Amino acid sequence: MQQSLASKRILLGISGGIAAYKSADLVRRLTERGADVRVILTDAAQHFITPLTLQALSGNPVSHSLLDPSAEAAMGHIELAKWADLIIVAPASADVIARLAHGLANDLLTTCVLASDAIVAVAPAMNQQMYKNIATQKNIATLKEHKFHIFGPGSGVQACGDVGAGRMLEPLDIVALIEPLLSSKHVLSGLTFTITAGPTREAIDPVRYISNHSSGKMGYALAEAAVKAGAKVTLISGPVQLPAPAGVQMIQVESAEQMHQAALTAAAQSAIFIGCAAVADYRMSEIATDKLKKGSESELQLTLVKNPDIIAAVAGMNKNRPFTVGFAAETRNVLDYARQKLLNKKLDMICANDVSKPNSGFNSNQNAITLIWPLGELDLPVQPKQQLAEQLIALISQHYHALEKKP
Template sequence: MSLAQRRILLGVSGGIAAYKSCELVRRLRDLDAEVRVVMTEGATHFISPTTFQALSGQPVRVSLWDAQAEAAMGHIELARWAERILVAPASADLLARLAHGMADDLLTTLCLASAAPLYLAPAMNQQMWAHPAVQANMATLRRHGARVLGPAVGDQACGDVGSGRMLEPHELRDALLASFGDRCLAGFKVVVSAGPTYEDIDPVRFIGNRSSGQMGFAVAAAAVAAGAEVTLVAGPVSLATPAGLHRRVDVRSAAQMHAAVLEAATHADVYIGAAAVGDYRPQEVSAQKLKKRDGGELVLHLDENPDILASLSAQTAHPFLVGFAAETHDVATYAQGKLRHKGLDMIAANQVGGGLGFEAADNALTLYWADGSVELPRVAKTELARQLIARVAERYRATRA
């Protein structure tokens, strides 16, 4: 991965999350990007401009009233220089000023004066993020073309827990990296399923699996970056919605995921089934918690869940179908069998267990189709998803175009 000679203007507004932006500059520079930092006055109360200057290797601008810089219209020069503008963190105040077209400091002036795509990484208290005024401002900014990255859900500096955390530096870096990528799915409608499914036994217990949803969410984000209109059907996970998503549908059980995918795939060009859907569900769900029986055993009778891929494949007209096969052994045999048995266009096979696949930050895949295959070596799931999407677009055009 490289951002060699790509020109990134990083705006930093006032907020405790500004400390993460130091790491972001380092990660961007590691990919050979050119980074220039513009700070609001409030941001300097959290991080010194000297820190960003040392990390970026470039002077840091704060004031619109810098006589030396503005003698040659420095803010216009910076606005023209930038290929991407990312504001991280983007405070509620900064978002409000941008939404209403205000240009009362250097950073807002740059954002209005530049034709570069604008990316915003909000960071604030969860109650503040939920406020109708903030959400109205976000809606305005999206209408004006701003790309919103996050926020994430989690612990906050104030002690609250909820939505409002700035995305992590590597997530912001990957979003910028993807923005320069090949838009190989421009104009496509893509449905992605991700995460586990849970089948209730009683109000307390359920049958589930260890899928974190990371791979499926990375695939959805990569499809968005490739220009697709993406609907994500997600099982019970704790992951932030990928930026630019058309729609997210949250489900719990296999039956709910089956219904949601079939509805979403009605007009889709591609379906990528990255979810780890449970094969079975209890025949009966107890309305009350099942109590332990001394010296006894509990027997569960299970019924088979509906098969999403098989249901889609059986349709006369269906999307380009990409399945996933997570196996502990005989990976190639099981994956190729599933490819043929379910009538798929492509299957992505991977070994799981022993630190591979589930709950890991990286992964490896082998892709199979009717008359070929390719190995995608172990890399970060975000990069692996990008490679997968490129192969899907390639095979789609080879068979459907």
């Protein structure tokens, strides 16, 4: 097991909820990667999981009371707050999220968060209706404004029988999101990525073209995050107004056909391919050699032909096929279309992206993604694209490594 969190000090806060059973496995996953883990239980959490279990797994005493005389003689809550490199609250109930959002300090967990300058992340876990409630959504938005990292929640069948968003992420997914926040090592060292980004332009004549609103920001953020994690990255970019991320091999293209050729060449030498570009589906059957002049007709007919399907071509490679991740930018039936695309194009993962929502998607500095793979789905809520990119790169590399280990 790679010691990706060696000597990192992680304070795990566990609040009340049935998802607390996952926290025991989370402690194990963190410690096997070298982290020093200490645990705080809220009063409600102790109804779901015992201090003895967590002490046995972490190798450290478990704290639960703000008014413990033996601990507070040495200002125990302040020492814990100063000790941590990262505080992760998992599960984070609606109640604890509300108290953190309003800066309350009425138990040991919330006091430590308030008294710490460590990185803080929360993994929400609650009934789907509680999660959708406007009060909870406002509280989560407040935490984001305060630079908290929000991990999830996932979607699916809940313990109460409801179906929807509100499940705590699986421990390995949480670990994958923690690693890029803490690791000083290049956790992707040796891996090669090819990432496509931006729009393509399909010429009509020497001055006009067909294109779309893609800014390239998401693809460029993914390239930067992969380089930051130690990967060797080839970025194939359509025409955008962005500087090239430091450390990437840059290939600039205009048309879908140019991107298709560059992508197949680079993909054959890559472990992971991420198709983030918004590639035009059609191009002119013939490009006019001179500028088309406006005539007396009220209509102009253009004859278009299909462009090559880049992501399907990469996923269908018979030799040196990379782990292939697509994007589905949709305005309706987003998840249904994305799931269909995952199957039809034989992708390993796909990022479903609702570009109809305000303040996310094309041209925005933030985005929200539902990451889908054959056996699961994970919602990554609205956040800055750079932060979202780091989470996506961590999760994609985790699934890639898991697939590589299969016999």
